Amino acid sequence: MSKDCIKIADDYTGYALSNFCVPRHYEEDLENVLIPWGLIQDRTERLARDIFQDIRDEPLTALCVLKGGYRFYTDLLDKLTTLNRFHASVSVQLHVDFIRLKSYENDDSTGDIRVIGGDNLSNLRGHNVLVVEDIIDTGRTMSRLLAILQKYEPKSVKVASLLVKRRPDSTGYRPDYCGFEVPDKFVVGYALDYNEYFRDLNVSMLCxxxxxxxxxxxxxxxxxxxxxxxxxxxxxxxxxxxxxxxxxxx
Ligand SMILES: O=P(O)(O)OC[C@H]1O[C@H](OP(=O)(O)OP(=O)(O)O)[C@H](O)[C@@H]1O
Ligand code: HPA
The missing domain is CATH 1.10.287 (Helix Hairpins)
Structure with missing residues (x-):
């Protein structure tokens, strides 16, 4: 990983739900707030700056890994476009692409990572690609995706993931840009789901x-x-x- 990420310790319990506006339909199902929305925004702003400085004046294709990556993707791209507006001397032309992968059932990786939709990946040939993902958990999805992308001969591939989970059976894969390293617990919210529930939470919660x-x-x-x-x-x-x-x- 090129830059540090914020490490959330194993014994960190986060914030009590009662301090936040949690939708009533999820009140009973959540444990604590792990990362409040504002902190996600501040951290994403810094990741955008790091990416902007590294890519410098070259066009960039930002590839969103659906569905979980969509909130981080839109916030990261917003921040990159803001940097483009305010830097007269450097600018990064952005292209957007999407891929839909699926591997989780309940809270378990099935190990069967399938591409179930998205843009034509041959568009990526010769491009600088930034893969934008919500979480690296076991690391299997990202290892598989990177192998798929290599077949399309991009100029370069970097990965930004909002979260990386510390788990003993991880493949050891680390992204180039990481927001937070989190304990080995299932997290939901900010588009991360449990069987399609909880994507509609602004914050990242323990479930x-x-x-x-x-x-x-x-x-x-x-x-x-x-x-x-x-x-x-x-x-x-x-x-x-x-x-x-x-x-x-x-
Ligand atoms: O590192 P891993 O253990 O492989 O897990 C990470 C992957 O799992 C989730 O996807 P999921 O299959 O749940 O699809 P989703 O994005 O539609 O929720 C997540 O969005 C990552 O793509
Ligand atoms: O902790 C998680 N939460 C939601 N989706 C996930 N996909 C892999 N790990 C997770």
Whole structure:
């Protein structure tokens, strides 16, 4: 990694939810605020400056990794365009591109990293590419994506990730630009999701993932292993069970 990132210690508990405006539909599901929105903005501003200074006068293609990367991407690009407006002597022409990858189910990497949409990657040939990602967790997604990108012969590839997780089984991949290094806990908010929930939170929160994991395991066990007739006194149908589960998740 070319620059330091802000390290959040393992014993850091963050801020109590009661200090912030948390949407009512998520109040019961979250533990603490890990990184408030304002701090994300300030840190992103500095990352934009580092990127701007490193790339200096060359065009840059910013590749957003969807869906999780979209909030960091728009904020980072906003800050880069502001730098372009206020620096008369240096300017970085920006192109935008998107790729959609998927590998997580619940809070687990499936290890099966699939490109499920996005722009035609042959546009990247000969370009300086900045990959913009929300989180490097195990590091598998980024290693796979970088291998894919190399096939399109870009001029250079750098990676900016808002978060890097400290986890013992990481591939060891480190991005060129990193916002925060976070403890090995599941985080949501600021477009990071848990099964598509929580993307609509402004801040990055810790989530009671254990609670969800239990619910999900129990639900899939019931729905796949136990004949519905055996559950008739308990559940009316699998659909009812699913909607009940969904209500609990929301
Ligand atoms: O380092 P890794 O362990 O591979 O995990 C990181 C990846 O996981 C998430 O994507 P996800 O598959 O959940 O898709 P999403 O961006 O649509 O949420 C995240 O956005 C990263 O792309
Ligand atoms: O901690 C996480 N939160 C949300 N999405 C993720 N994808 C990988 N790790 C995470």
């Amino acid at each position: 009671w993932i254990y609670y969800y994991t239990c619910l999900y395991s129990f639900a899939s066990f019931c729905l796949t292993e136990i004949p519905l007739s055996a559950l008739s006194g308990f559940l009316i149908s699998s659909d009812t069970f699913n909607s009940h589960l969904k209500l609990l998740l929301m």
